[in-house]
Amino acid sequence: MSVSDLKPGVIYECQICRSKKIYEILDLGHSGLCDSLLRKDDLNKYEKSYPLKLFKCKNCHLLQINYVVDNKEVFHLDYPYKSGITKTLKDLLHSTSKYAVKNFEFSKNPLAIDIGSNDGTLLEGFKNQGFKVLGVEPTNIAKLANKKGIKTIQKFFDTKTAQYIRKKFQKAEVITGTNIFAHINKLDSLMKGVKSLINIKNGIFVTESHYAVNILDEMQFDSIYHEHLRFYLLRPLIFLLNKYGFKVIDASRIPNYAGSIRVTATLNKNIQPKKSVKKLINQEKKRGFYSEKKYKQYANKVIKVKKDLTELLWKLRLKRKRIVGVGCPGRSITLLAYCNITSQLIDYIAEQSSSLKLNMFTPSTHIKIIDEKYMIKYQPDYALILSWHYGKNVMKNLRNKGYKGKFIMPLPKPRIIN
Ligand SMILES: [Zn+2]
Incomplete structure (x- = not known):
């Protein structure tokens, strides 16, 4: 069975392995959407709020919330976030391109695509390293990126968008996504889209996700909100990527967003995984992250x-x-x-x-x-x-x-x- 493309409303099964064995860990009450701020005249009106609970899957160990708010409502056009806003954040986002260039080989004039590219800060890093770049960003921040010279398509990323890109551009040697596995509700469509766009021989898919170990160790329960549908240990990430034929070849902890895990995957079966992958899995197990x-x-x-x-x-x-x-x-x-x-x-x-x-x-x-x-x-x-x-x-x-x-x-x- 494929991974679910979620519909708004309550979730009754694990979002990636479809097991019914999900159980509640935390009840954070009801909350409004964190990037839908109110204006003064909204304060005396009816106000929407949604249940906010954290669940865990007994089968694949994915942490997840159990209520989906419509994507269009969450990432509305005037979504106020700009990733390039501070120098620290800029440096962290540029670290992805430095990592890719240091660890992998690319052809001449390769294409890097960033999914959920915001104002294009991450891609700027790749552009500086000689890549052609293309951003995909659904909100109006895409306009800002285009103004800065980072070519960006203003769309949600799914198989349709992937098809469009395939027709108009070349296959990508790097596809990146920061927090997309947490944000995107159409995970199946996302994975199929990435698979169809990536260069099979030397393409890499680099994702950065807020790491569940940091969320637990550092009491970051405040990072649980409706934009974040899922929180990852390495194990469920491997499960997800394997399901679509990707092989995880590297995994490391990075400081981005108060503690993330950077996972690199490829469709090339001949590339051997680094030791880092097994090491992190062992740590998760040893520290009890698979136990209730x-x-x-x-x-x-x-x-x-x-x-x-x-x-x-x-x-x-x-x-x-x-x-x-x-x-x-x-x-x-x-x-x-x-x-x-x-x-x-x-x-x-x-x-x-x-x-x-x-x-x-x-x-x-x-x-x-x-x-x-x-x-x-x-x-x-x-x-x-x-x-x-x-x-x-x-x-x-x-x-x-x-x-x-x-x-x-x-x-x-x-x-x-x-
Ligand atoms: Zn599961």
Whole structure:
């Protein structure tokens, strides 16, 4: 049976192996969509929210949410994310091309395709290395990429789009996708599309997915939201790729998106896998990631964090301290909604002046997002770091800009930093 192309609604079977043996690990309540921010006049209207639960498959060990929101609603045209926005992120995205060129051989003028290419930052890296590049991106950010000179087709990637590309361009020697295995609901169509586009002899398919080991080890439950349908250990990734005739030849942990796994696969059966593949599988097994006990412990820890964080914030609030949030990445929406941190607790969320999210409100919790200049001017007592996965950098930047108050780090363990 093929991997499922999901339809909106509740999911009753594993998204990649179709086993019915999926069970609940975490219940994060209901939440609005993290990149569908509200405008002021939305605040008094009916508001959509969706169940947010984490499940695990007993058969292939895939972690997954059990409710699908329509892709068009999640990745709407005005999706506000721009990948090239910070220097750190830019460097991380350029590391994919450096990795490919260092480890594999390509012909002259090869083509690199990035699926879900956002503003084209990742492809810029390949372009710098002499590749022809082509992005596929469904949202209006595609226009921005084209303006920058990264040729981008504004479409969802599926077998149809693949067919279109095959007709108009050449086969690709590199196809990349960062977080596509988490994002795309038509996984079957995606895999068939990639297979039809990749050069069989020396083509590589490089994917980067948020690694389930990091999500558990570092309490990154806030990265669970409706855009992310699945979370991967290496084992289910191999299962998925094998199903479509791909052989996994390399796997490594990378720092991108607060801990990802980069997996390289090929259709060429003669290429031998590196030792890294077996090594990571052994580590996952040894550390109990295939056992249920690990996930029970995790769920208990998540509940404890919720209790500790809200207690801390309420205590400060009752002492009339002013608390603001800092940074509003997608994951902050889950953290705020799950811990019920509303505008009763936090005055506003500060974002950098270039952010596309300014003057909008968080779904579910209704906190206003404003220019961080305001925060520097009025010096609140505490700054809750919502982009805590880049916490050190965020704190350093704010200090440089003149913020003198204290910081609160919400995860992995809520704590105050002077
Ligand atoms: Zn499964």
